[in-house]
Amino acid sequence: MSGETNTDVQGVLADYRVIDLTDERGHLAGLIWAQMGADVIAIEPPEGSSARRLGPFAGDVEDPERSLHHWSYNRGKRSVVLDLRTSEGVDRAKALIAGADVVFESFDSGEAENLGLGRDVLAELNPALIHVSITAFGSDGPKANWTHSDLALQASAVNMAITGDADRAPLRAGGTLPQAFHNAASEGAGAALIAMWDRQTRSGLGQHIDTSAQRSMSQASMSSTLNASVNATVTQRIAGGASLQGIDIQLMWPCADGHASVTFLFGPGFRAFTENLMAWVHEEGFCDEATRDKNWTEYAMMLLDGREPVSEYERVKGILTDFFATKTKAELLDAAMTRRVLITPVWNTGEVVDSHQLAFREYWEDVDHSDVVSDAGAGSFDPAAIRYPGAFAKFTETPLAKLGRAPRLGEHTDEVLVDLDAAQRLPAVPAAVAPVAHTSPPLEGVKVLDFMWAMAGPAASRVLADYGADIIRVESANKLDAIRSIQPFHDDVGDPDGSALFSNLNAGKRGLALDMSKPEAMEVIWDLIDWADVILESFSPKAMTGWGMGWEQVRERRPDMVMASSCLMGQTGPLALLAGFGTMAAAISGFFYPVGWPDRAPAGPFAAYTDYTSPRWLVAAIMGALEHKRQTGRGQYVDMSQAEAALHLMGPALLERTTNGRIWEAGGNRDLVFAPQGAYQTAAGGPAGDDFDDNWIAISCVDDRQWSALAAAIGRDDMASLSTSERHARHDELDEIISAWTRGRDGYELMAELQAAGIAAHIVQNSPEFTVDPQIVHRQFLTAVDHAKQGTTTVENTRFVMSRTPASVTYGGPTLGEHSFEVLTETLAYDGDRIAELAIAELLE
Template identity: 85%
Template sequence: MSAETNTVLHGVLADYRVIDLTDERGHLAGAIWVQMGADVIAIEPPEGSSARRLGPFAGDVEHPERSLHHWAYNRGKRSVVLDLRTPQDVDRAKALIAGADVVFESFEPGEAEALGLGREALAGLNPALIHVSITAFGSDGPKANWAVSDLALQASAVNMAITGDKDRAPLRAGGTLPQAMHNAASEGAGAALIALWDRQTRSGLGQHVDMSAQQSMSQASMSSTLNTSLNATVTKRIAGGASLQGIDIQLMWPCADGHASVTFLFGPGFRAFTENLMDWVYEEGFCDEATRDKNWNEYAMMLLDGREPISEYERLKQVLTEFFATKTKAQLLEAAMTRRVLITPVSTTAEVVDSHQLAFREYWEDVDHSDVVSDVGADSFDSAAVRYPGAFAKFTETPLLNLRRPPKLGEHTVEVLAELDEAAGAARAPAVPASVRGVADAASITSPPLEGVKVLDFMWAMAGPAASRVLADYGADVIRVESANKLDAVRSIQPFHNDVGDPDGSGLFSNLNAGKRGLALDMSKPQALDVIWDLIDWADVILESFSPKAMAGWGMGWSQVHQRRPDVIMASSCLMGQTGPLAMLAGFGTMAAAVSGFFYPVGWPDRAPAGPFTAYTDYTSPRWLVAAVMGALEHRRQTGRGQYVDLSQSEAALHLMAPALLERTTNGRIWEAADNRDLVFAPQGAYQTASGGPAGDDHDDNWIAVSCVDDGQWAALAGAIGRSDLASLNTAERHARHDELDDIISAWTRGRDGYDLMTELQAAGVAAHIVQNSPEFTVDPQVVHRQHLVEVPHGKQGTTTVENTRFVLSRTPAQVSYGGPTLGEHSFEILTETLAYDGDRIAELAVAELLE
């Protein structure tokens, strides 16, 4: 559909104004708010945002109005040119900020203060302002002002140490598409909405939101950050899988026409799927009955305790290799739907753009760019219908906007400045409700912002629980409903305390579910539904990640819930969304990441795709779900009405690879793997060192990530290496000679200690960081300063370590009080205190064997 104008007039955030002072490091935050209806004003310098100079470019015309990176994240915003090096324009920016509700900025720590736009200055100017700083390592701490790149940030965050082939350098997620700052920016959008909720319902005041990309990106390690703290074996990388306790877990296989993600795992959460797969393998003659009928429930423990030799698991992998070689990607996807096996193809961007599922859900938005093209010159693409990723979720009451094209540089300067009331200094006041404006002693309101919000959580695995964990961190009362009959798969996944495979000892489960109350209920029995209805009557928000139609099958679909509770919010999160030909695709984020195009561009040009570490969309989509839930709560605050949110992991995550998708829709090219190299600056790579990396004293696997993001950094690196004769090479020359420069840098780093190199290069202003795994991350001075790892009580372990919140609200900080619940840990408390059941009622439930 055409999106030349915002065709939906009033999104849920239509009352709010955002000043966007970010560049490519943070512009995704404003992109989320503008989709939800906010008036987002992007302030750019006279030369334009640096994002406008990032390739690729539409039609391969290098021009500030043609950057696909800028296009991807700035549709629907208004562009205002202000030169913040001049006092007059700083005053204009302040006038705009005085009337704004939110400011997103990605200044380096201290840069905003030097401009007169620092945290204290803005709070004094506008006490109701929500001020979000999106930075690499956070606003303070020993690394706050370090030179950074996307590669260096990912190296600091554990995910890179466990991504890639084990016999080569570790790789960053995203390939040549930056990810770390996008993860922080998308998380910042939801964080701002949590702060907005506090302002609109409790205090009337704004506050500062401090984002750290290192902390946000560490979520992509699947809690491997915790291994050292839990005395668990450190995770090591293997392409398309993971190496755990000496076992190479394979999660990707070659097939007849490419590759496929295959979740070949074991334990209660995976047994049925693995049985289905092995039945198929047996039917086609690739294994015998004994192989088919292995104890897939106990198989992981059998490998760990020696009952099953590792050589037998290696034989199984070879059996599957031979089997999958006979199947096409289309055949494997069909089998996923008909045989209920956990398989999806590793898709290219071309296959993503041509997806029947996305077409059915009308995901893509066609945007007219013809007026921009006429300004720049002739084109090789259809400028009247540039195809973009669309809504990150579907809302029944407040659908997201279809957005106009990204603005030309300064296109709205005259319009926006004319809105300023010069006499008053601002065109508007922040939209604070009269009921909380001027609340007595409001500054003392520091209790959690979501205190009083009640969440009924049916989520499982990773993506859903990671979102509800954020709500719990900031004060929501989250009741997590589980069943021993269908144990959450995450309870069977490492890291485990002391490597002991106890369902109540999974650090991953505890991390994802910290601060929640746990109710164990056998939902396969009809009598359990009465309890669930009572909890629905209690809740403000219902979250579920069952397969589509499961809730309706229990008589608890949205139509039934809405009829009984028109004010309740219900959000469903699954791989592909609630409708479409792939709606019933069951599985995990590995599968969504593969079919959504994230696996294909991560790897080496001469090898099969390596993919990001396992379930990448499970790590990224929770940020979008938090924003969706908070947007729905804001709508309920305004109207008293609830609504239904249908969030597809795939559709939300695709925004993180939007420039690659635009490269396909505009230029017709597929985004290919290029190891750790960058589209813009060079050289860049992960280079081996003698020590100081993820393996500690293992000299074969220590690495440092180095990026030269400009000519000055390259000159500094060349001088440090002792090759000043190369210091004058420009960017194009460095790209052309990248192989040669890699060899020179590798020869220099190979005999050096990584920590020493990192210190030396940072002192010279070069973006460099050792590739950290859990041991290094645990003692990282910045991680310690940010108190990212916290020890909390645990119902079985006594105490456990979990990750802290990944962002900091200045006035209403998170409170992480205990680890994830043991199975049914709070059942009695919930039944007696929350639902007010008496002893007879609880006895009836026990006799019916509903409580587990």
């Protein structure tokens, strides 16, 4: 990539020290900071982190030094053993924390306080400390102390209610690979960088950051949390798609050798792609001209208002089913590149590892474990070259570090403690920044020019807006953002200014309507570039260069600019020009294949999964680039691939392939460790209404004690002594027993009973239940804001909470061109004549 000069080989965060007090619920946060160059010290108990006991294991040898889960998320860290159950261990930890810049921890509620490491203690010990708590439901509220599991958290967050086959239990994203805490941990990593910006530029002080896995995971519902609030039909699940307003939207099809993700959608943002697809279908004789030439711009509205019968849509889907059955995954991927249709294959982990795109971009990192693993055990892998996911983004000035293996337990205890005894380290606060405990937004004064569209990019810039950045979002009526045509709509009315999804992802931004297809618009854009600190764009590669606004042109004029591009596969490589959405990136990155039932086709996570996960990584990338600019005065370019960032959430599954040679298969709601675990049907009731039969409760027995408690609750004391291995072996039998017990019970009452017994359980919530969830209400996650068209609307609030510089969310996403006059007159200081010239040239539309 051009511009990769003047690199900082130490990494942009090389000055910072992180104390990692997490386990498998938070260790991804430290990995992100380690990739960016920070010194990350993982404090482990004498028996090692619980992550070391999670399978699968390299060579199938069950050994804490061979856990693929631990390997995936602890590379580049230093391991220090401290027994926090002793006063000596706590004192050592405090001494390390006193000189640290950041602490990540995932303690259960009250645990840190009992250890003497509570929030107030750490703040007094180190006022500059950025302290990130990665929690299940949040640090306070009626569910702060609830027993949890990944399944229970996903059940609480809406995404599970809309994932899976309509005639079976709902499914969690990730299959047997946990996801909820990974989403919260990646959220926490970016949040810590926002707090660091405040500390290093203005306050000199740290603060506490409270993340919630429930809130982070709810982003995977694509704003279906809001349906009840905006009087929209509740989203229902179907495998490989969604049921919206009674219409089954199909987004995945079987093909000759597997399955493919196909974005067969309608409206201005999708019309050209759908026309290309139907032209191909007609060309090969599968449909007539009338079918090919349907009004794909208005088709969604025609279905909703009855002009097009749903039966006709079903007929068209049948045509596509016949057509795709004749094509292989390779043929469909080739067509996506040559015919510009929105299709990607559903790849398994083996196909992901063999990806020619990832090979071209030199994504994989081979790591030497030969000094830890002297033989392969039952496997045939090479311990000296174990392949891992690599850099989550490409930076021109501060490329991410290629990390070594995860540390052996206590490998660095002596060196770290000797250094500690020799001299007390101080947090890396600039001497010129005097401590000032202000409460204004941490990104106040940061100016962002936002060309993002769809979901992944806008979700990232929405975080920046929440914390004070001034964001001008550029769009055009001639190429409407695709999500203006996607549910949920206020009152189910398909108005581009009434999409709650668009409003949610773009809350707090200013909207400028500008037709960028006209050369005259470039003068306005360059004026905005001169105004901005950051440029964000998610056009197809080469688009910005084609307009004369590529990184090279921008850097020549503004060498201090931070510019980030976000797209499916990255800016380079054979698939760089693959156009599409997160559904497609999730399919080709391996997320669809393991979500489903062993006896059925993949169901996939709900819709565009990588659109929901990648924004957190993009926030971290942007803030890292801004930190580099603060240190050096230089800008840089960030090439962000949704797929490459998201693959870290599949780390153990990918290592299972590269190390043990196995594909990660679907397993319903089963877990590799816990048993029994599943979603079980309950009686009707609750906010959904007495006649609604899609009521489920997620139950996980995470240890022997929880299983004994559940066995007692269901009246099966005779089974209470079953070991974990016995429970796994008899899982089908246990599922039948538990299902018979839950089926006649009220879900809310059952959830309360199981939580009182200390069992991880939660009802599977859709929007009506989520809206009245006491935890969501207590933490004000759904918030009413002003909106130019609706008067008021509801959006999701910030997903993490900063103690001293809280977020501000006051208005919903802009209507088309809502702030055009304000931007032109106040921000760019154009006079009336200049604005009239733009209007006459038809640029302001």
